[in-house]
Amino acid sequence: MKWYRIARGLKFFLFAALAVAVFSFAVMSLWNWLMPAIFSSHLITFWQAVGLLLLSRILFGRFGGGPGRRMHWRRRMMERWNEMTPEEREKFSKGIAGRCGWEARFREPTA
Numbered sequence: 001m002k003w004y005r006i007a008r009g010l011k012f013f014l015f016a017a018l019a020v021a022v023f024s025f026a027v028m029s030l031w032n033w034l035m036p037a038i039f040s041s042h043l044i045t046f047w048q049a050v051g052l053l054l055l056s057r058i059l060f061g062r063f064g065g066g067p068g069r070r071m072h073w074r075r076r077m078m079e080r081w082n083e084m085t086p087e088e089r090e091k092f093s094k095g096i097a098g099r100c101g102w103e104a105r106f107r108e109p110t111a
Contacts, residue, residue: 024049 028049035041044052084092 020050020053023053027052 024046028044028046031049031052032043036043081089
């Protein structure tokens with residue numbers, strides 16, 4: 001059982017290292033292909049591409065995470081919506097429409 005865990009950990013480490021290498025190579029290739037032509041910028045090295053991936057991870061969060069992590073707000077909103085009365089739903093919809101620029105949908109037609 002101990003060897004199984006070690007082998008599993010080694011496989012995970014190798015897969016993670018391979019994934020970082022592939023993504024870094026893709027970032028480096030795309031950067032070196034697009035950025036000098038579009039913005040007249042400099043070419044980057046493999047390690048600078050790794051740094052860009054790390055920076056994007058810090059600034060924008062995970063590279064995946066699955067649907068459960070991203071859809072938690074939707075489930076909570078549906079629970080709240082189901083607990084509202086029809087009058088509260090109408091008031092909420094009109095309030096959101098005013099903030100989001102959808103107020104035309106809720107206006108009374110003028111003659």
